[in-house]
Amino acid sequence: MVSKLILVLGDQLTETLSALKAADKASDHVVMAEVAEEATYVQHHPKKIAFIFAAMRKFAKRLRDAGWDVRYTQLDDTENAGSIPGELLRRAEETGASEVIATQPGEWRLIRALEDMPLKLTMKTDTRFVSTQEEFDAWAEGRKALRMEYFYRDMRRKTGLLMDGDQPEGGKWNYDAENRKPAPDDIAFSGPMQFTPDDIVGDVLDLVEARFGNSFGQLRPFWFATDQEQARRALTHFITYALPRFGDFQDAMMNDNRFLYHALISPYLNVGLLDPIEVCKAAEEAYKDGHAPLNAVEGFIRQIIGWREYVRGIYFREGPDYPRRNALNHQRKLPDFYWTGDTDMNCLSKSITQTAEEAYAHHIQRLMVTGNFALLAGINPHEVHDWYLRVYIDAFEWVEAPNVVGMSQFADNGIIASKPYVSSGAYINRMSDYCKSCRYKVTAKTGPNACPFNTLYWHFLDRHSDKFAKNQRMNQIYANWRRMDEDRKTTILSEAQTFLDSLT
Numbered sequence: 001m002v003s004k005l006i007l008v009l010g011d012q013l014t015e016t017l018s019a020l021k022a023a024d025k026a027s028d029h030v031v032m033a034e035v036a037e038e039a040t041y042v043q044h045h046p047k048k049i050a051f052i053f054a055a056m057r058k059f060a061k062r063l064r065d066a067g068w069d070v071r072y073t074q075l076d077d078t079e080n081a082g083s084i085p086g087e088l089l090r091r092a093e094e095t096g097a098s099e100v101i102a103t104q105p106g107e108w109r110l111i112r113a114l115e116d117m118p119l120k121l122t123m124k125t126d127t128r129f130v131s132t133q134e135e136f137d138a139w140a141e142g143r144k145a146l147r148m149e150y151f152y153r154d155m156r157r158k159t160g161l162l163m164d165g166d167q168p169e170g171g172k173w174n175y176d177a178e179n180r181k182p183a184p185d186d187i188a189f190s191g192p193m194q195f196t197p198d199d200i201v202g203d204v205l206d207l208v209e210a211r212f213g214n215s216f217g218q219l220r221p222f223w224f225a226t227d228q229e230q231a232r233r234a235l236t237h238f239i240t241y242a243l244p245r246f247g248d249f250q251d252a253m254m255n256d257n258r259f260l261y262h263a264l265i266s267p268y269l270n271v272g273l274l275d276p277i278e279v280c281k282a283a284e285e286a287y288k289d290g291h292a293p294l295n296a297v298e299g300f301i302r303q304i305i306g307w308r309e310y311v312r313g314i315y316f317r318e319g320p321d322y323p324r325r326n327a328l329n330h331q332r333k334l335p336d337f338y339w340t341g342d343t344d345m346n347c348l349s350k351s352i353t354q355t356a357e358e359a360y361a362h363h364i365q366r367l368m369v370t371g372n373f374a375l376l377a378g379i380n381p382h383e384v385h386d387w388y389l390r391v392y393i394d395a396f397e398w399v400e401a402p403n404v405v406g407m408s409q410f411a412d413n414g415i416i417a418s419k420p421y422v423s424s425g426a427y428i429n430r431m432s433d434y435c436k437s438c439r440y441k442v443t444a445k446t447g448p449n450a451c452p453f454n455t456l457y458w459h460f461l462d463r464h465s466d467k468f469a470k471n472q473r474m475n476q477i478y479a480n481w482r483r484m485d486e487d488r489k490t491t492i493l494s495e496a497q498t499f500l501d502s503l504t
């Protein structure tokens with residue numbers, strides 16, 4: 001019988017993967033490879049590389065224990081061909097296989113590389129999502145605006161999650177208005193479950209330290225879950241101790257608490273250690289048991305069957321050029337402090353330092369601190385995209401690019417966001433305690449101590465008034481700008497420009 005190669009990528013660590021389901025355990029060979037090309041096409045955070053390699057090694061062992069023939073290549077193997085297509089060709093020669101079965105990768109770059117390979121390829125749909133691309137495209141077809149909320153409601157109907165017959169549980173689809181409480185004085189959650197590295201993780205940490213030790217970010221301490229059992233324990237820990245308050249403080253930020261009530265499960269979901277429906281059902285169960293309130297559970301489920309599915313649909317619908325879009329023609333280079341955290345702006349310094357140490361920042365830090373600043377300052381969105389793809393442990397292009405290029409930088413011209421996510425310092429002050437320990441004064445609008453977000457905010461609106469002044473959701477803001485005294489406007493714009501000119 002002619003054997004086939006079954007490709008399992010580093011973010012496809014799920015036993016029910018479509019490629020594995022299409023395989024014959026008795027004759028086919030699973031190919032897994034730690035290759036330089038994937039680890040270096042952008043310089044990933046060392047924690048991200050270690051997480052993926054460790055999870056891959058454990059998953060390969062699991063497959064072997066289940067009777068699969070796994071051809072696994074470690075990064076430092078002398079015969080390592082250095083790329084996924086190269087490894088497939090090498091394994092084809094070794095086994096005599098001439099056909100590859102793959103599950104569609106989550107990145108156009110790799111899809112193209114597989115398609116260009118001189119081996120017969122069957123690319124299976126990735127069934128680990130609630131929605132198929134066909135469903136998403138059918139939903140999007142003919143709509144003037146692709147708003148997540150309406151897609152999300154369809155996903156609620158499809159999954160039956162938090163549904164009471166054909167009506168949403170509690171009578172409302174969305175409880176976001178209850179999920180915007182500012183930072184509390186303290187947090188009654190000790191943070192995500194942490195795991196001591198075992199021998200497999202330890203070996204990977206040594207390898208990553210030797211090969212990628214000079215990249216941005218700290219490798220150690222490393223505490224992420226690296227297999228399915230651990231990831232499930234981390235989920236249970238979150239549901240038990242944090243979910244009840246997840247909603248209330250979802251948007252809050254704190255100097256001395258990096259995780260608040262967030263789940264830290266995105267890396268596990270994105271590489272396949274957790275299944276989105278399993279996660280949502282566990283949260284729904286907590287609501288039904290009376291353990292967690294509806295605003296928390298609905299908010300959490302919306303992130304997963306709403307936002308996560310929606311951004312994936314957008315990524316594949318929009319095509320390979322999406323990460324290159326630049327609707328606002330922003331050309332400034334990314335400031336150096338994104339790599340050092342060395343800035344007097346405390347919100348940025350804290351968010352970037354945390355990113356270097358944890359490979360994690362939560363949604364509002366990404367959107368309203370680092371993303372907001374980049375948009376206000378007119379940083380080239382492709383550089384911003386590159387930064388996010390490098391620095392976060394959960395960053396895979398299908399989920400990162402729509403969030404960064406679309407939601408955060410408005411570079412897709414409003415496909416995802418109906419208006420740009422920009423704010424002055426007031427929003428950051430309301431949602432965090434960052435401003436209390438900042439050298440700038442958030443209440444000062446101009447002058448040497450003025451919070452830079454305050455002047456940059458108006459600079460952004462003024463320079464893009466052609467584009468946004470007619471946006472209904474921004475009418476009021478532009479009316480405020482127009483009413484402002486001309487001298488004051490001139491001072492604000494010139495101080496913002498001086499600040500921008502000082503960025504290196």
Ligand SMILES: Cc1cc2nc3c(=O)[nH]c(=O)nc-3n(C[C@H](O)[C@H](O)[C@H](O)COP(=O)(O)OP(=O)(O)OC[C@H]3O[C@@H](n4cnc5c(N)ncnc54)[C@H](O)[C@@H]3O)c2cc1C
Nearest residue numbers: 262263264265266303307308362363366367394395400403
């Ligand atoms: C500029 C920017 C860049 C981002 N880049 C990524 C990325 O590279 N990878 C990534 O997984 N998420 C990304 N997100 C979404 C979100 O910030 C992370 O999913 C979240 O912070 C992960 O932490 P958590 O597990 O503690 O999430 P929680 O806040 O506890 O949320 C639970 C889960 O919901 C899902 N989720 C929440 N928001 C989103 C969203 N906007 N898009 C997709 N899924 C979402 C995640 O799977 C997450 O694990 C980005 C958001 C922004 C604004």
Ligand code: SF4
Nearest residue numbers: 345347425435438451
């Ligand atoms: S004052 Fe401005 S720069 Fe400082 S922490 Fe607050 S928002 Fe950030």
